[in-house]
Amino acid sequence: MERVAEVTVRLDIATGAKVTFGDKLEVSLDCCVCRRLWRTVYFVAGRRGARCTASRGAEQHDFPGRALSREASQDGPAATVRYRVAYRHEPFVDARDPALRRASREPDWARVGFEVVCPSCGQTKKGSTQSNLVRPWTCRCDCG
Numbered sequence: 001m002e003r004v005a006e007v008t009v010r011l012d013i014a015t016g017a018k019v020t021f022g023d024k025l026e027v028s029l030d031c032c033v034c035r036r037l038w039r040t041v042y043f044v045a046g047r048r049g050a051r052c053t054a055s056r057g058a059e060q061h062d063f064p065g066r067a068l069s070r071e072a073s074q075d076g077p078a079a080t081v082r083y084r085v086a087y088r089h090e091p092f093v094d095a096r097d098p099a100l101r102r103a104s105r106e107p108d109w110a111r112v113g114f115e116v117v118c119p120s121c122g123q124t125k126k127g128s129t130q131s132n133l134v135r136p137w138t139c140r141c142d143c144g
Contacts, residue, residue: 003089004068007110008082009129016119019079021072021112023047026130028109029087030102033061035095037102043085045070050087064088081112118143 005027013019023045031039031052040053041063050065065087072081094100111130118125118141127139 001089002086004084004086005107006082006084007107007112007131008080009112011079011114011129013077013079013116014119015077017077018117018119019074020115020117021070021079021081022114022128023070024113025067025070025083025085026111027085027107029063029065029107030089030092030105031063032088032090032092033063035092037094037100038108039063041065041087043067043083045083050085079114081114083112116141120144 007025007027011019024042026040026042028038029041030037031041034052034054041050042053043050043065045067048066050063051060052063053060065085068084068086070081070083089105109131111128113128116125116127121141121143123141123143125139125141
């Protein structure tokens with residue numbers, strides 16, 4: 001069964017700063033290929049397919065999903081991006097821990113990368129944010 005997930009991020013930034021959101025989106029999904037719950041799967045806008053980042057030294061592998069869209073906008077101090085992805089979902093028992101259960105089979109975690117150009121000094125700073133960070137979260141340029 002194919003499912004669609006949407007991840008939206010809004011950043012409040014300094015007046016005059018410019019934000020560029022990355023093409024890569026990482027999402028916690030259950031992988032029906034390696035039959036593991038809570039895998040970090042990454043999608044790249046404009047690229048077909050996705051990758052499951054298997055844990056503990058195991059090789060990454062293809063994941064049955066694809067990026068559908070990435071829409072970014074900036075209106076004054078608010079920068080927003082919305083990613084949409086499609087992926088295959090199949091019920092399974094976790095391969096490593098058959099007793100492991102998950103209340104919801106929906107994504108419960110996501111990470112988005114971005115770059116911010118400081119309006120004062122022009123320095124570019126890379127960062128990322130994820131849904132399970134404690135809020136509010138602040139990132140400042142070295143110039144203050």
